Amino acid sequence: MTDVVVIGVGQTAYGMVPHRTLKDLFADAAVDACAGVDKGFDPRLVEEAYIGTLSTGGSQLGNFAPLMLEAAGMIGASAVHVENACASGGFAFRNAVLAVASGRVRVAVAAGIEKMSDLPRERNRLWLGVSGDVEWERLAGTNFPGIYGMIARRHMHEHGTTKAQITGVAVKNRFNAIANPKAQFRKALELEDALKAPVLADPFTLSDACGITDGAAMAIVCRADMAKSFTDRPVKVVGTGAGTDYVAVHDRDSATRLDAARRAARDAYAMAGIGPDGIDFAEVHDCFTIGEILAYGDLGFCEPHEAGRLIEDGVTRRDGKRPVNNSGGLIGKGHPIGATGIGQIYEIVHQLRGTAEGSGRQLANPRRGLAHNVGGSGGSVAVHILEACA
Amino acid sequence: MSAVSILAYGAALPRLRLPASEYRNAWGGCAASGPTQKAFCAYDEDPVTLAVAAARLACDRLGAGELAFDALYVGATTLPYEEKPSSASIVTALTGRRGVRVVELRGSPQAGLQALVAAAEFCKANPGRIALAIAADAPSAPPDMPYEHALGAAAAAFVLGSGPGVATLGADAACSLETFGSRFRRLGATGIADLELRTQEDADAVAALAGMEALPRGADVLACGLPPRAGAAAAKRLGAARADAVWPRLGDAGTASAAVALADALDGAAPGQRLLALAVGAGAIGVEVTATGGPEGRRAGPSVADLLGGGTPVDYVAYLRHRRVLSSRLGDTA
Amino acid sequence: MSAYFSLPMYAASSGQRLRLIAGRCRSCGRLAYPQRAACTGCGRRAFDEVGLSGRGTIFTYTIIARGGAPAEFDDQQTMTGRIACGIVELEEGPRVIAQFADWEDADLAIGKPVAAVVRRLFDQEGIVRYGAKFVPVRFTPARGQEEGR
Numbered sequence A: 001m002t003d004v005v006v007i008g009v010g011q012t013a014y015g016m017v018p019h020r021t022l023k024d025l026f027a028d029a030a031v032d033a034c035a036g037v038d039k040g041f042d043p044r045l046v047e048e049a050y051i052g053t054l055s056t057g058g059s060q061l062g063n064f065a066p067l068m069l070e071a072a073g074m075i076g077a078s079a080v081h082v083e084n085a086c087a088s089g090g091f092a093f094r095n096a097v098l099a100v101a102s103g104r105v106r107v108a109v110a111a112g113i114e115k116m117s118d119l120p121r122e123r124n125r126l127w128l129g130v131s132g133d134v135e136w137e138r139l140a141g142t143n144f145p146g147i148y149g150m151i152a153r154r155h156m157h158e159h160g161t162t163k164a165q166i167t168g169v170a171v172k173n174r175f176n177a178i179a180n181p182k183a184q185f186r187k188a189l190e191l192e193d194a195l196k197a198p199v200l201a202d203p204f205t206l207s208d209a210c211g212i213t214d215g216a217a218m219a220i221v222c223r224a225d226m227a228k229s230f231t232d233r234p235v236k237v238v239g240t241g242a243g244t245d246y247v248a249v250h251d252r253d254s255a256t257r258l259d260a261a262r263r264a265a266r267d268a269y270a271m272a273g274i275g276p277d278g279i280d281f282a283e284v285h286d287c288f289t290i291g292e293i294l295a296y297g298d299l300g301f302c303e304p305h306e307a308g309r310l311i312e313d314g315v316t317r318r319d320g321k322r323p324v325n326n327s328g329g330l331i332g333k334g335h336p337i338g339a340t341g342i343g344q345i346y347e348i349v350h351q352l353r354g355t356a357e358g359s360g361r362q363l364a365n366p367r368r369g370l371a372h373n374v375g376g377s378g379g380s381v382a383v384h385i386l387e388a389c390a
Numbered sequence B: 001m002s003a004v005s006i007l008a009y010g011a012a013l014p015r016l017r018l019p020a021s022e023y024r025n026a027w028g029g030c031a032a033s034g035p036t037q038k039a040f041c042a043y044d045e046d047p048v049t050l051a052v053a054a055a056r057l058a059c060d061r062l063g064a065g066e067l068a069f070d071a072l073y074v075g076a077t078t079l080p081y082e083e084k085p086s087s088a089s090i091v092t093a094l095t096g097r098r099g100v101r102v103v104e105l106r107g108s109p110q111a112g113l114q115a116l117v118a119a120a121e122f123c124k125a126n127p128g129r130i131a132l133a134i135a136a137d138a139p140s141a142p143p144d145m146p147y148e149h150a151l152g153a154a155a156a157a158f159v160l161g162s163g164p165g166v167a168t169l170g171a172d173a174a175c176s177l178e179t180f181g182s183r184f185r186r187l188g189a190t191g192i193a194d195l196e197l198r199t200q201e202d203a204d205a206v207a208a209l210a211g212m213e214a215l216p217r218g219a220d221v222l223a224c225g226l227p228p229r230a231g232a233a234a235a236k237r238l239g240a241a242r243a244d245a246v247w248p249r250l251g252d253a254g255t256a257s258a259a260v261a262l263a264d265a266l267d268g269a270a271p272g273q274r275l276l277a278l279a280v281g282a283g284a285i286g287v288e289v290t291a292t293g294g295p296e297g298r299r300a301g302p303s304v305a306d307l308l309g310g311g312t313p314v315d316y317v318a319y320l321r322h323r324r325v326l327s328s329r330l331g332d333t334a
Numbered sequence C: 001m002s003a004y005f006s007l008p009m010y011a012a013s014s015g016q017r018l019r020l021i022a023g024r025c026r027s028c029g030r031l032a033y034p035q036r037a038a039c040t041g042c043g044r045r046a047f048d049e050v051g052l053s054g055r056g057t058i059f060t061y062t063i064i065a066r067g068g069a070p071a072e073f074d075d076q077q078t079m080t081g082r083i084a085c086g087i088v089e090l091e092e093g094p095r096v097i098a099q100f101a102d103w104e105d106a107d108l109a110i111g112k113p114v115a116a117v118v119r120r121l122f123d124q125e126g127i128v129r130y131g132a133k134f135v136p137v138r139f140t141p142a143r144g145q146e147e148g149r
Helices: A022-035 A064-072 A088-101 A121-128 A134-138 A144-159 A163-178 A191-196 A224-229 A259-272 A289-298 A304-312 A340-353 B020-027 B047-062 B086-094 B111-125 B146-150 B201-212 B228-238 B256-268 B304-309 B316-322 C007-019 C071-080
Strands: A004-011 A048-052 A078-082 A107-114 A199-202 A215-223 A235-244 A281-283 A368-375 A380-388 B004-012 B016-019 B037-040 B071-075 B101-105 B131-137 B154-161 B167-176 B221-223 B274-280 B283-291 C021-025 C047-051 C055-064 C083-090 C095-099 C113-124 C127-136
Touching (some): A004 A088, A004 A224, A022 A064, A022 A107, A048 A064, A064 A107, A088 A107, A088 A235, A088 A340, A088 A368, A134 C095, A144 C055, A144 C083, A235 A259, A235 A340, A259 A368, A289 A304, A289 A368, A340 A368, A340 A380, B004 B111, B016 B316, B047 B086, B047 B154, B047 C113, B071 B086, B071 B111, B086 B101, B086 C007, B086 C127, B101 B111, B111 B167, B111 B283, B167 B201, B228 B274, B316 C071, C095 C127
Parallel strands (some): A048 A107, A281 A368, B071 B131, B221 B274
Antiparallel strands (some): A004 A215, A004 A235, A235 A380, A368 A380, B004 B154, B004 B167, B016 B037, B131 B154, B274 B283
8 A cells, every 4th residue: 555645735714705705615614724735736736635614504515526526626536435434534535545545646635624604594504404314313203412411421431521520621722712813712611700601502512612713624646656746744654544333322332432443543543553642632533522532431541531631631622742732723713514533633743743723732742643533422423644744 | 793892091180270260360250150160271281191091091091011912092172283183192102102093183172082982992893902982182262262261181091992891882963053153263373262152052952862863871970071051951962860970179181071071970880880971062972871880909099080170279470370371482392 | 694493304303392202213223312313223224113101300400590491492591590400311312402491490310200291492484393301200199199100
């Protein structure tokens, strides 16, 4: 298999931009990605494109990928819309990596985009209830706040995790986002305020959830032996892993671990030839605070019953032993559903190249970063491990 | 000709209650005659869900697993559709079998007992077969109409067949008396209209029924579910010792009132006690029921008194919300 | 346009929903509820229908407050407030997600007993969708009967 490197990443500033068109938003990310290639990059070099989106509110359901390529100046390349709910971006990246690794494709892009702020309130909720097992979970009357709320309730019951520990994820990630110029929420969140916020789906308050975000991101990958013509600072993709699980939580053996994440992590670690200890920092899927707690266990950072303490002891803070969601995560940085997985790659690449944006955000000499991108409540998960080139 | 037995029965009430005092708070008075409270359907209840709950209780009391009934008679005036029989939904909720005769009776509060009598006639014509009769109703009227104050909701189900049961059905009789201006509802209208005339059409119907002399006098209890004064007058007319006392805590549950009153009477009936079930509406129907004591376990679970004594009282605004009176977008969820 | 659960699909699952009909795998005996095409134990595709009792305990739960419910339940939520959902572990083994009905805060805890009842889910396209919800099992003393039947 051919080695694959990332030569450039781009991302829009996450937030609510209802007036920006879908095509313009995607173009912004493409321009940023091409500009991020040190020695310049002609978009027409792209041979294969994987573009993740849930559905951008239904505005372009058919031929989505070619429409986006037009905006990126990449029309003509092979392209496909990738959809695995909130893991669309992660799976788009995996597909791009595998295409280059196969030896068949020299230059590929993985991108993602989501735009939902232009929808009326009721349509927003129609779209947000589509990634569970609709036949049972939606008809039971719950969206993801409820499903993740049930998972949190069970985690507290089985592992003794406390609400304060779980909500501590939001406090940490909101703090991390303050210095990130491309983050959606850049104001600190105090634990006391978070615990007293209006109830969303018990035990969650509004502070335990990510918001609605518009955004786009793009990563350009190529064969390692071609990298030099684009950059002296390529980032190597040393591990890719992915898995699926029963979409409905009630069909899984356990409600407190994501087997798809475990499988994805296992495969990524094996491919990279390392274990969890080899990871210096990670960007994980905290669509709800419990998502990050689950990630600690599923990625092997600790045992499930220790996950709450990891937050409490500050192990995963920016200044901790293993920073998690240094970017602000989904809760702080934002969650444009289809783009999120690519946004994680964006942050990891910048950190590994020493070019992290925002004062004080650069970690000291990180060697390997891990991206963990979950679809829905864990029906699909993609994990990637990237390594700084020496 | 062997008598048809009530093998088992069960009643179901919604869980919510509206105290009469809430009408006084909201409107300055409660126009219903002498109720303490009434039962009404929560947002996710309707006569279909009540029918299923009553039928399941009756079937559970039979203790035989899934009941193999051959006919279902449903008496209701407020099923969700004019066409598309909700009785088919009730069958789906009770059994996977297809070979069931399903009959819906509507048109007046008589429909509940009409269903009972029709089910009995099915059993007489088909010895050995089982029929299920369900009365389920949730009559409604516009909130600013005084007669709305009495309207409630309930269901009662009876499993009929041959063999030992809790009671046997005896003579029945019915008369027709067209009404003009009391309790009517045109096609497409959601609530009952009533011109509140001074004619006494219900009392006239009872008198006509009594005049037919087809029903034996001397029943211990008249099970009718009528307001206390009307019930007492009907009992006197038909020669029954007393009427039931269901109304003050149930309200007017349409076709289910007489059926729930019958279930209540059966709860407390000693073997040999004679009951007369009566329903009125553009005429009247009566049927003689004699308690027999019955096999063990046929009265397990909540009695009608338990149901009437339970429930959760709410305030008037909550009542309007549950009744969907305040919904502007109901059904528009495409 | 959104997630749309069609009437034919609803019709096909209606009996299974209302009567809690599971599939018992003919090869390994595992119970599947909700029913599925392939057994999660052995992967085989032949089942016999088995009616479940509807009794179970709360495996986990949540109480949904502000607009966290799908659009079909928007009117219910606007009119009646908080919606409680959870995963019920049925006494025969399978777990199923469902809404709770007739509940108070004290009824919702992991391990509490519940039982299935038929209730209205929502109205759409002029057709009422019924389904199973779970109510707390509270012991109503009946005349002459012991607690709990």
